[in-house]
Amino acid sequence: MATVDRLTFTNGLSKLKGAAFRLVCLGATAVGVLALAALLLTVTWGALGFDAAHPVWILVVLTATGLSTGGVVTYARRDETVKLAAISSTAALIGGAVLGVFAVVFQLIVTPSVWAAYAGGALLPALVTALVIPNRRYRLPATAAVLVGGGVVATVALDTLTELAGAADPWLLYLLTIVVPLAVLVWTRVEPTAGRRRAGLLAGGLVLAGVAVPLLTPAPDPLTPGLVLVFGLALFSPLGVLAWRRFRNGQSNVGLAAPLVIVGGAVVGVVIANATGFAAADPWLDWQFLTSPHSRLPEDAGLYPAVVGSFFIMMVMAAFAFPVSVGAAIYLEEYAPSTGWRGRIVQLIQVNIANLAGVPSVVYGLLGLAIIARGVSLGPFALWPGTGTGVVTTAAFTLGLLIMPITIISAQEAIRAVPDAHRRASYAMGASDWHTLRNVVLPEALPGILTGTILSLGRAIGETAPLIMIGAATTVYSPPTSLNDSVSAMPMQIYAWAGEFIADFRTGVLSAGVLTLLLAMLAINAVAILVRNRYERNQ
Amino acid sequence: MSTPEETARADQPADATDITSRKAGEIQLDTAVRYVFAACGVLTVLVTAGIIYVLIDGAQVFFASDIVDVQGFLTGNTWKPTSKTGDGTYKFGILPLVSGTLIIVVTSAVIALPTGLGAAIYLSEYASPRTRAIFKPTLEILAGVPTIVYGFFALFFITPFLDNFFQIRTFNALSAGIVVGIMIIPMVSSISEDAISAVPNSLREAAYGLGSTKFETTTRVVVPSALSGIISSYVLALSRAIGETMAVTVAAGQSAKMPFYPNVEQNLLQSIETITAAMINVASADIGGNTPAYDSMFALGLALFGMTFVMNLVAEYIAGRYREEY
Amino acid sequence: MWYGDDRALHDVDMDIPEHRVTAIIGPSGCGKSTFLRCLNRMNDMVESARIEGAVRFDGTDIYDDAVDPIALRRQIGMVFQHPNPFPKSIYDNVAYGLRVQDEPVDDDVVETALRRAALWEEVEGQLDTSALELSGGQQQRLCIARAIAVDPDVILMDEPASALDPVATAKIEDLIEELAEEYTVVIVTHNMQQAARISDITAVFLTGGNLVEIDRTETVFKNPAHERVEEYITGQFG
Numbered sequence A: 001m002a003t004v005d006r007l008t009f010t011n012g013l014s015k016l017k018g019a020a021f022r023l024v025c026l027g028a029t030a031v032g033v034l035a036l037a038a039l040l041l042t043v044t045w046g047a048l049g050f051d052a053a054h055p056v057w058i059l060v061v062l063t064a065t066g067l068s069t070g071g072v073v074t075y076a077r078r079d080e081t082v083k084l085a086a087i088s089s090t091a092a093l094i095g096g097a098v099l100g101v102f103a104v105v106f107q108l109i110v111t112p113s114v115w116a117a118y119a120g121g122a123l124l125p126a127l128v129t130a131l132v133i134p135n136r137r138y139r140l141p142a143t144a145a146v147l148v149g150g151g152v153v154a155t156v157a158l159d160t161l162t163e164l165a166g167a168a169d170p171w172l173l174y175l176l177t178i179v180v181p182l183a184v185l186v187w188t189r190v191e192p193t194a195g196r197r198r199a200g201l202l203a204g205g206l207v208l209a210g211v212a213v214p215l216l217t218p219a220p221d222p223l224t225p226g227l228v229l230v231f232g233l234a235l236f237s238p239l240g241v242l243a244w245r246r247f248r249n250g251q252s253n254v255g256l257a258a259p260l261v262i263v264g265g266a267v268v269g270v271v272i273a274n275a276t277g278f279a280a281a282d283p284w285l286d287w288q289f290l291t292s293p294h295s296r297l298p299e300d301a302g303l304y305p306a307v308v309g310s311f312f313i314m315m316v317m318a319a320f321a322f323p324v325s326v327g328a329a330i331y332l333e334e335y336a337p338s339t340g341w342r343g344r345i346v347q348l349i350q351v352n353i354a355n356l357a358g359v360p361s362v363v364y365g366l367l368g369l370a371i372i373a374r375g376v377s378l379g380p381f382a383l384w385p386g387t388g389t390g391v392v393t394t395a396a397f398t399l400g401l402l403i404m405p406i407t408i409i410s411a412q413e414a415i416r417a418v419p420d421a422h423r424r425a426s427y428a429m430g431a432s433d434w435h436t437l438r439n440v441v442l443p444e445a446l447p448g449i450l451t452g453t454i455l456s457l458g459r460a461i462g463e464t465a466p467l468i469m470i471g472a473a474t475t476v477y478s479p480p481t482s483l484n485d486s487v488s489a490m491p492m493q494i495y496a497w498a499g500e501f502i503a504d505f506r507t508g509v510l511s512a513g514v515l516t517l518l519l520a521m522l523a524i525n526a527v528a529i530l531v532r533n534r535y536e537r538n539q
Numbered sequence B: 001m002s003t004p005e006e007t008a009r010a011d012q013p014a015d016a017t018d019i020t021s022r023k024a025g026e027i028q029l030d031t032a033v034r035y036v037f038a039a040c041g042v043l044t045v046l047v048t049a050g051i052i053y054v055l056i057d058g059a060q061v062f063f064a065s066d067i068v069d070v071q072g073f074l075t076g077n078t079w080k081p082t083s084k085t086g087d088g089t090y091k092f093g094i095l096p097l098v099s100g101t102l103i104i105v106v107t108s109a110v111i112a113l114p115t116g117l118g119a120a121i122y123l124s125e126y127a128s129p130r131t132r133a134i135f136k137p138t139l140e141i142l143a144g145v146p147t148i149v150y151g152f153f154a155l156f157f158i159t160p161f162l163d164n165f166f167q168i169r170t171f172n173a174l175s176a177g178i179v180v181g182i183m184i185i186p187m188v189s190s191i192s193e194d195a196i197s198a199v200p201n202s203l204r205e206a207a208y209g210l211g212s213t214k215f216e217t218t219t220r221v222v223v224p225s226a227l228s229g230i231i232s233s234y235v236l237a238l239s240r241a242i243g244e245t246m247a248v249t250v251a252a253g254q255s256a257k258m259p260f261y262p263n264v265e266q267n268l269l270q271s272i273e274t275i276t277a278a279m280i281n282v283a284s285a286d287i288g289g290n291t292p293a294y295d296s297m298f299a300l301g302l303a304l305f306g307m308t309f310v311m312n313l314v315a316e317y318i319a320g321r322y323r324e325e326y
Numbered sequence C: 001m002w003y004g005d006d007r008a009l010h011d012v013d014m015d016i017p018e019h020r021v022t023a024i025i026g027p028s029g030c031g032k033s034t035f036l037r038c039l040n041r042m043n044d045m046v047e048s049a050r051i052e053g054a055v056r057f058d059g060t061d062i063y064d065d066a067v068d069p070i071a072l073r074r075q076i077g078m079v080f081q082h083p084n085p086f087p088k089s090i091y092d093n094v095a096y097g098l099r100v101q102d103e104p105v106d107d108d109v110v111e112t113a114l115r116r117a118a119l120w121e122e123v124e125g126q127l128d129t130s131a132l133e134l135s136g137g138q139q140q141r142l143c144i145a146r147a148i149a150v151d152p153d154v155i156l157m158d159e160p161a162s163a164l165d166p167v168a169t170a171k172i173e174d175l176i177e178e179l180a181e182e183y184t185v186v187i188v189t190h191n192m193q194q195a196a197r198i199s200d201i202t203a204v205f206l207t208g209g210n211l212v213e214i215d216r217t218e219t220v221f222k223n224p225a226h227e228r229v230e231e232y233i234t235g236q237f238g
């Protein structure tokens, strides 16, 4: 059978070629994974000070962590709901941690008494208004009016109010302005479905925790009991919402314990390993590192002012760049004409945005330096006063412009994904552009827009070159507290350590800094991926 | 075309069947909202205008001084902006920086272009949904790692490793080029993958129908059909490599050199300086405004912007062609 | 009526009587949907679209400069070929039009609209669930409820049953007949039996965007004036 022979022969050879090609391609894909693994491993190793530890110590810790992780994974594998709960609770904790850092930095900057003045004067009255007014039609305008009115009153009477608030311990202020309203909110949400007893237990428990946490937990400097409370609330509230949702849908909450079990395993491992008497790891990334400024001695050096600086910059940047980016995306997708000479101009804007996304970040730094920091004037008129080199505002605006193109592009994609049928349905009902946008397009595009904006936060937090160009300090010794303070950021401080003379700076301290930066970036990305996955599952 | 009925209608109060007007303020609100969003769109144009203005203005101040003219800048082979050379002058010749940038670009291209394409092919043609679900996010994370971290990775991990095999300097072009390559792999792979996935299935089926193997179909039909998208990804990635700053500043050093010849291997083993690193160098040298060194940053920025701008436009143009094809 | 340089409709002249079902039939691509969209100015949204002539609604030319297309659409509801409820709750879908017009939303209005759309029995008690969880036929009836909740004068329907199974189609057809008691209904369909069953007036468009015949439905089907219409109706038409 000559033909069959021929067939099998060709098959054999080409199969080999095909398999080899496939393997090469797989290898190419794996290069990225391997590089990432090597990077994370070296950084973690250095940051946790594993080189100081005896191999046995490391082995014990890794075994315990591996066992608990493996146990969780095998248990969760068997049951889809448990698996989902395990994943979402881990993500919720990560998201809570990110939220917590933002909340703490926010409180550090505004100070508890100013926060209390505005919360008591505007936020809480507005919340009460929103809850009390039953009619949908008046609720929004009334709430907005109370918010603005209260805001004005609080601003006018700020000195008196802050003085008043300053008399109380900060944690008491947080208890009154955050914990108690939260407890009320929980009560109103939980009571209708779960009954008075359960709702009372939850709300009461919340208040009790709000009192107990600040009183009982030690709050190492520079954190105060109040800040610990704020962080704790932010950390656990996503998990709380998750647990409540699952409870309401009648799902089991067993899987939620997964992150706890894994961390618990690691802790038990460390305890056992220490008991063996072998040399333990001497981590560089520890509490002291996160809460101290730079020092001449590697053991005393820390990243605290830079962490606060980074998150401060992110907040100001987000407040300015996100609305503008989303606005531009909305214009391009929903309003912009596509034909005629106007359409041509819109096309140019679109190409321009794609190009801006490819402009090197160091060039944005020049823009920030020459225009944002130093100002522009047209003859005698100052068009922009200039915010000064190396301060928070300048950094925030520069990075804001830098992330704008990528944020716009991702927001455009999210808006484009909203089916046209929904827009048409809305227009056919006689809805205006704005109504359609606000009630149909934006709600549907929101998860996608959020994903994109959060991802761009992750990009901005690691940017270094533009900050160097605008003259940001590599090292500052106290965290910025106002928009005009000079600021350093995590990557800037790390960059400075790389040039230190003492070797420990370039190994241990640097690794600790890099790991902190990477964890922040990974946590932010994880939040974005979580938002996206939820959205895709709902589709 | 106004009819009597219509005139009569206009006299009536706005009742339920009024088709000529809406509640007060509705239309104005719509218009106002439209203008606010349009203003956001216009801002992006202002950013570009601002960048171009800043660069040209700064560069023009730089060239207006009698230290260097455009020709001397473009053809000079010494870069010493902040310390005087032997003859007691500062030197502003861009060629050594261009050489440094090119070395990085070539090295990273050698790493990233084949690897990125291989990854794109694997992800779109071979990978199961499960493996994709692992590789895709990993590549995304790889793209999200701050570039300065890549610099440290090169300096403290790759260079010591390479030191086992070569006579290599602490700061060197090779390890910087390697990390820049790793850094741009995700860009190549994700854009190429999009292009490859956009190849219609009918083409693949036609190839299988003619008795092609998967290997032949992929290499002879699918990849050539996606070529413009792949090339576009290459151009974009290289443009990114040109503009890459912190990784090369940290790992490749800050000493501007003309290329070595004939000992070409030294180009990789010695420390170099790229255009971007030179800008960082001047910016962190604390020299204050309105000095030639300060102004030179803008001339460098202009050169950098020009190069990347052209490359981005080219990439956009090529990509536009492949979008038209399907 | 043009899309760019392509003419989609030629000299269409017809009266649409109040409180009747007017069916528009014709082969696909002949301009039925285009015509329907002319009636509530949905074609304004297509940048290349251009129209000449007048469409009079209660005596007013809706293409007159004084007419606000958005206000117009509040009087002329529309139901599309594919059910397109919003990804919101059933309640919010029905209440959408009221909110658009800034009118108070009350549960009675929502209930009445759902009842008239013959959907109330099936969704009572689950108004808060997502509209996307309904079946295709239910979704289409929800879209009808959404359109009638604001009490328009006219309802335009573009092949409202073509994406549905026979049972759902029958329900929609019953519903349309009932709706004609209160509303003026214009329905596009390519299903001739459907037109014959439910309409009072039938207009036949043939290829190229020409209105060839319009008359009482019985006359059009039993005894058409044009040979081409007869060919089309008896299925001899390409």
Ligand SMILES: Nc1ncnc2c1ncn2[C@@H]1O[C@H](COP(=O)(O)OP(=O)(O)O)[C@@H](O)[C@H]1O
Residues within 6 Å of the ligand: C003, C008, C026, C027, C028, C029, C030, C031, C032, C033, C034, C035, C046, C048
């Ligand atoms: N938005 C549009 N842009 C350009 N041409 C269109 C558009 N919509 C429809 N057409 C064209 O107008 C003609 C009539 O289409 P349509 O009204 O959808 O037909 P029918 O509904 O009868 O099937 C077709 O030739 C179609 O290609």
Ligand SMILES: [Mg+2]
Residues within 6 Å of the ligand: C032, C033, C034, C158
């Ligand atoms: Mg149609």
